Amino acid sequence: MKLLDTLHRWTGGLIGLVLALLGLSGTILLYEHLWIAVPGTGDPLRGDLSTVAATTERLMVLPGAQGIIYADDRFGLHQLRFGEGAGAYANQSGELVTRWVSQRERPELWIFDFHHHLFAGDSGEWVIGIAGLCGLFFVISGVILWWRTRRTFQLRLWPKRMSRPAIVMHHRDLGIVAAPLLLLSVVTGTMMIFRPFALGMVAPFGPVAETAKALDPPKYKGGPLTDKPDYTAMLTEARRRFPDAEFRILSLPRKPGDPINIRMKQPAEWLPNGRTTLAFDAATGELLGARDALKLAPGAQAFNMAFPIHASKVGGWAWRIALTVSGLAMTMLGSLAVWSFWFKRPKPAKRVVKKAAFAAT
Template sequence: MMRALDLLHRWTGGLIGLLLALLGASGTILLWKEAWLRWMLPGAADPRVTDAAVLGDLTAHIMADAPGSILFATDGFGLNRVNFGERGAYIDQAGHVVARWDSVWDRPELWLFDFHHYLFSGETGETVAGIAGLIGLAFVVTGILLWWRTRRTFRFRLLPKRMTRPAIVIHHRDLGIVMAPLLLLSMVTGTMMVFRPVADLVLRPVAAPGTVTASLAPPKIEGGALDRAALDWRRIVPQALARYPGAELRVISMPKKAGDLVSIRLKQPAEWLPNGRTGVWVDPATGKIVATRDALAMPTGARWFNKAYPLHSGKIGGVLYRTVMTLSGLTLAMLGSLAVWSFWTERGRRRRAESRRRRALAIEPA
C-alpha cells in the first residue's frame, strides 16, 4: 500500500510539480504587491481619503469617462484602479491619472494576478489552477503519511545537502513535514475560492451546503435601463457610506447586462476581506438605493468563507503574517521545482545507464 502511495506521489509530483512551483512563486510575489507598487507609482503611498463628500466628487470625476468599475484606494495603497474592460488606469485621490494600460501585459501586477488565478485562460484556467490546488492538497496529506515511516531520521534543512536525488528526497520529505500546516492552509483556502463544493465541505460543521452561494448572491431585483445622468455620485456615495458608519468605500461596479444593478462594495472595520462583502445596490435608471447587505449579519458559514481570501493572500496580520505566507509560497516553489528536476534527471540517468548496458551486451563476444 505505502509503496503504491509513494509511486503515485512521485509520478504526480514529476508531472505537475512545476505548475505548483509557479503558482507558489507568483503567489509569493503578489503577497508583496502593494509594497513594491508603492515604490513604482507616484501617489501609491498617499493616505486614504475618508471624507464622503470628497469621495463622491472623486467618483463623479472618474465616472465621467464611463468605466466599468472602480477599485478605490486603501490604507496600504493610495491609488484608485479604474477598469475599462481590458484597458485601465491608476488615478490618484486628487483625480489625476498616474498610469494607463491597454492590456494586462502592460502591468506586471496584472499579468501575475491573471496567471496565479486564471493561468491566462479565464474560467478554464481558474478550474485548472483549482484542480492543481486539490492535487497539492493530496500531496501534503500523502507526504505526511509517507514521512511517518522515516520520522526517526528527520533532519531539518532549508536547502538540500547536495544536489543529488537521495539528498533532495530527504530534504523534500523533512522540509515538507515542517511546512505542512502552512501548505494545507494555502491549498485549502485556494481551492475553497475556486470550487464552491470544497467550501461547502470545509464549512459543513458550521453551515449547510449552499449557504455560501445563497448568502453571496446579488439581490433578486431587476434594475432599469442605465441612465448615467440619473447617477448622481455626489449624492449616492455619501448615502451608501451613511448606511454603514465607519465603512470604507471599496468597489463600484456598473451593470454588465440589462437588468443588473449598480453594485457598491463596502468594508466594515470588523471585516477581514480587503474589499468587504457589505453591499449597497443602486437602480441604474433612477440612482436610488434599492438593496443593502450587512456582511457582519451573514450566516456563520458565509462569514467564515469571507475569511478564506485574506488568509490565502496575506491580507491580515500585517508584515508578520505575510512573511509566514511567503515561507509557504517559497516552500511550494522549491519543493515543486526540485521534485520535477530530481524525478526527470533520475529517469534520464536510468535510461542512459540502461542504454550503456545494452551496448555493452551487444559488443560482448560470444
C-alpha cells in the first residue's frame, strides 16, 4: 500500500498540471456554442438540399477552400476550411461573416487544439494519451487509497486550510465523489487517442479484428480534382442514398487520386458529425462508395459513442452539467496535487546532535 501511495503522489506531481489544464479546457469547450461571439450562431438550421447545395457551390469557389463543416441545430454557421489553419464562418445563405488566417485568432479553435494536441500535433496527442492512462491509474489507485481513510470522509468544495494535510484530505474525499465521472471522462478521452486501448474497451461488443477493420476508413482511388466539381450532383446523390441524414462535412482530396468525401449524420447516430460517408471521384463526380454507419460492426458503433459522451454531444443539459463537475474536479484535483507535492512538501526533520555532558572533575 505504501508503494501504491508513493506512485500515486509522484505521478500526480509530475502529470497533474497537464490533467488540470485538460480538465479546464474541456469544460470551456462544453459551452463553446454559447460564447462564440459571431453573428448568426443562433440561426435555425436550414438543411434542405437546395439551400445546402446552393451554399456549397457559392463557398467552395472561394480561392483555397478545402472543405466545409456544415451548420447544425446547436451552431447556425458553416465553417469553411482553408490551408495552414485559415478559415471562415459563413451564414446559411453563403455569406461570409468573419475570416481568420490563423486559428490563434479564434479562441474556440486554439482551445480545441490545445485540448486535443497541446499545440504539438501528433506529439501532443501522445502526451495527452499518456496523461489519460495516468488519470485512469489515479482514479483506481485513489479509490483504493481512500478506503483506508473512509471514516474521516468530509465533502468540501475547497480545502479547509491550504496546508498539506488539509489539501490531501480534500483531494481524497473530492476524488472519491467525482471518481465515476472522472473515470468515464478519462476512458472516453483516452479511447480517442490510443486505438489499442479503444479496441480493448469495446472488445465486449464484438471481435477485436472485426472492430479494427470497421474503424479503418475504406480506400478509394480516383482521378485528379477537376476545376469545377459538381457539388450539387454529389449532395443530391448523398441525400438520395440517406434521405433522413444531415449533411455534416465536405472535404476535398488531400492528395491527387483521393476522393471528395461527404460525411452525414443519420438520426440514430450519436456522433455530431456522423460516420456515414460517401466518396466521389474528384475528376468525374462518380460515386465510388458509400458507408452506412449504422451497419458497422457493433464494436465500431460502440467506439463512435465515445466522443459524444466525452464532449456532451448527447444527454442534454443534465449530462453537460455532470461533465462540468467532472472537468472542474479534474482541474482542482490536478492543480492542488501539484501544489501540495512541489510547494507544500513536509520539510525534513532536523537532526538534533546531543552534546555529551562531561562531569566536572
